[in-house]
Amino acid sequence: MPSSTRRPLRAIQQIQIGRISSTEDQARETLARLVAAGFEGIELNGFMTRPTPLIVRALTRVAGMPVGGGGRLDWPRLVADAGLSVVALHEDLGTIESARAEVVARCAEFGTRNVVVTGMHRFDYGDEEAVARLAQRLTVAGHAFANDGLRLLYHNHTAEFRRLPSGGTAFAALLEQTDAEAIGLELDCYWAATAGADPLLLLDTFGERVRLLHLTDRGSRVTGPTMTPIVKADSVELGTGNLAVDPIIERAIALQMEAVILETHKNWIDGSPLRSAEVSADVLRRLLPS
Structure with a gap:
């Protein structure tokens, strides 16, 4: 890699380690193992760095992504002690609009300039007027x-790839109708692929507007004969599914993104999010060598 090319940091999303970071001892041990595996950065969720409402804990548990009870911990100190960089802070748009000064202060505390909007709750991405207002x-x-x-980035899931009545997707409309100088992207390749979009094509289309990348491989752990030819896909460790991980990371390097962020949502090896992260870290170290 030429010395003039700054490679993305190897990072992980906090939600993957939520359930094993509920106490300070757990959090310290977990972060230490992530650093030992080669992770250099972490992406934090605002609602996981402060006391988490019961409804949020319940909803994330139902979704298979439990946040744990670590919201009361001192995350600025924990990540600093571990030697991890905070690559971004996830916040909902309502909090950003109603408590911007608090979000700015939290970013200063964590030493990050990236704030990420993670999509909208109870929002109709098939409504063109609603999408225009959101933009x-x-x-x-x-x-x-x-x-x-600071810089605001938008993070996709699958709903943004719904078709609008006028044609095209809500995702394309959001990108067209937002000011590129004001809004960048955190592209989640797993959710884009799940929605039927091509992450590589999206990277080619939006180029340097994509500043952070979420990456989870997509496949199945099924072995042996199956009752039918249809096997349900789920998140799996990097290199064990059929997402184009190598060329995706090559594009991330070429676009000089700040970080490639692992987020394996569930379906972990032996039920262990940490063991799962360590396996994926082998691929990240190979593709993003020090």
């Missing part, structure tokens, strides 16, 4: 953060 809200929030020295 306007994002642009306003992005410009406000730019004045604070």
